[in-house]
Amino acid sequence: MKPSEALAAHREEVLAILARYPVANPRIFGSVARGEDKEGSDIDIVVDALDGCSYTHFFRIEDAMKSLLRVEVDLHTMPEFGLRMRSRVEKDLRPL
Template identity: 35%
Template sequence: MRPSDAIKDKHAIIRLIVDKHGFSNPKIYGSVVRGEDHEGSDLDVLVERGAGRCTLITIGRLCEELSEVLGVAVDVKT
């Protein structure tokens, strides 16, 4: 599945998952924004750090949950 198809109508759930893990303001960037994504592409998400701790573990958990919900690989950057 293309990441651009995976995120259709899922903006609210993405925001909820990002908030749940202590981050905010998710933004999609990369191949999806350029219209160059294809099956097998990952979804690039930029988030802002929240008031809590930002560790590799919390970023990893966020990536994992987003990947499970969307059905595509996800790469998160802060």
């Protein structure tokens, strides 16, 4: 199954996972956002980290999503990216 198909099938559960943690504004980017994903692709997600958010929260979110979707999930915040990468990510961004 392609990651985009897994995400579409479990969108509400993914949003429920995110709602348990201090993050907001989830968006996808990369091959899933561009409609170019294939089996073996990952899902790239950007969120806004709210007060109290920690790396532990990110690891828990990623683990819960990986277990649910059965695909690799990479969770990011925009400040992680340098200017060149941020520009590429911003072109792809789609609401989750």
